[in-house]
Amino acid sequence: MANLILDNVSKHFGDQPAVDRLNLSIEPGEFVALLGPSGCGKTTMLRMLAGFENITGGSIRLGGQLLAGEGVHLPPEQRRMGMVFQSYALWPHMSVAQNVGYPLKMQKLADSERKRRIGEALEAVQLTHLADRAPKDLSGGQRQRVALARCLVTEPDVVLLDEPLANLDRHLRASMEEAFREFHRRTGATMIYVTHDQAEAMSLASRIAVMNAGRLEQWSTPQELYTYPRSEWVAGFIGQGGVAPVHGVSAGMELGEEALLKGLSSDVGAATPVLIRPQDVRVSERGIAVDVAESIYRGERYELKLRLASGAELMAYHHQPLQAGQRAAVQISRGWSLESTR
Template sequence: MITDLDLAVDPGEVVALLGPSGSGKTTLLSAVAGFLRPSSGEIRIAGRQVAAPGRHLPPERRDVGVVFQSYALWPHMTALETVAYPFRRRGMGADPARRAAGDLLERLGIASLADRRPAELSGGEQQRVGLGRALAREAGLYLFDEPTAHLDAALRARLQDEIAAQRRRTGAAALYATHDTAEALAIADRVALLRAGRMVQIAPPATVYERPVDVWSARLTGPASLLAVEVTDRRDGRARLALGNAVAEAAVDGPDGAEWALVRPDWARLGGPLPGRIVGVAYRGTHTDYELDTPAGLVGLREPGAPRADRGDAPGWQLERAWLVHRSGPGGKGG
């Protein structure tokens, strides 16, 4: 169920819908596509009313390209025929349509699968064929429901690049549903955080990551250490923060009276005056993640390169910046 949602997407803009299962992402896309009829409110596409009380334009009359989790490929068509179909619908001749479809399959990395039918394709391959069919339509609005969910990291990046290129070529807008925070931040111009059918926050990626409206949003949008805090001597963008039995001075931003300090892994560094013992070390190639047990709670830190301290060491830590956040914001309950 979607409740009290007011969202406008500009031409050429990608808005990512980020939220857990059951947050309303697929419901919203289905309503915009025309597969669900809203019980109230209205939906407009390119200024044209397509849904309202007493009015419901069918999906085929809406200028949208759709890629849902169920690929809904035609079982009797090959991958090439499937992707060529939207070109033919737009009046392109058979040979030009096949060439255009072949070029698109090449960009999606599945040209070698052109003659295969859905039963001969893996889930990830079907997903790419479905994406190709949607992109071939050259719609004014694209609706993506986790289109890279079954792909490895390299293919996911390739498809994200193709979606971005399509937007540049056509000026199309897109709603892109995902539960993957990194994907949402990477692909979107704005990110809408959905929880139980309500939009908790919508803002550019850097804003939802660095300035979440509440504790729930902070946890959704990336690695987050949330520390109970008492703020004193706040002036000129800095403050003293009581963290358990320790006191830190750091750059701070956020609302007055907030009960929590959000610390992202790169907002603090290993080694410093604040007490902390390492309880976790994870080397990830480009960087190392540390988890410290501190009087204020567990703190996650991230540093470039290989580990320079081990589990059990007590090097302390230094807080450099924090975002002050309320337990609950406009979206409802935090936690």
């Protein structure tokens, strides 16, 4: 197992930067997500890692070996990486075992070695009992597991996954998330997972690279991203909540109830955007005045959209509905001050 270093990696299509000076250091065995909206550069970055795209600038190293850099571009088959595509890309005329073993056939491995590795790969994704089935007889989740086994059979140092759950329904997505977690536990492989779904990234990855317009916005654990987002953009992309202007505070501060009450009611000094998560807002008899904009039933609770005097909107959870247009009061126990949006 080897660490993967991305040093100022860039990719331009004409004058347009798709990836702009991206720096990441990924430890062996990590499960990393590249997370961002469509067009942010995450799939382009994955294709550069795989060797399907040339880089424009910077370098990519795996365990000290230069994969891509000035004058160097190792082809995909020499990078010790495997890729799982969104479309599965299975051969319809081959059985599950034949699909999984196809890369080894291209490598001209001996039959005994090929059978051993096919068996181990199918066992890792829990599909040994379906080895003789055709892809058309499998569910979407099973087909994705076959694609994962085909990647694993080559014994790559790094597994690359390009939005592998995008074509599955909600029920299968939840099932496959658990399959990916189990696969990672069993193999210990380094995994790089591209997704635009922040819930997927938060539940699977040990660290997340949040990307926007080709640039890295923040690189951190899911817990840190949720609790301490760097900017307004990241705060809006990760989790739910509202951002309100608070006076008398600086970026990067954790604020308690007293500081929030003072800063929200003051107009002295510059205002700093502060993230307030819904679980930190409690409807009470006294506190900060708000107007109820919306009340939505979510089964176990009501989700409230509340408007402050400044016009900023907050979210809160409550055990009973409030009427739109109603005046209420809230107590806010925590906030996190952010950098202003660029």
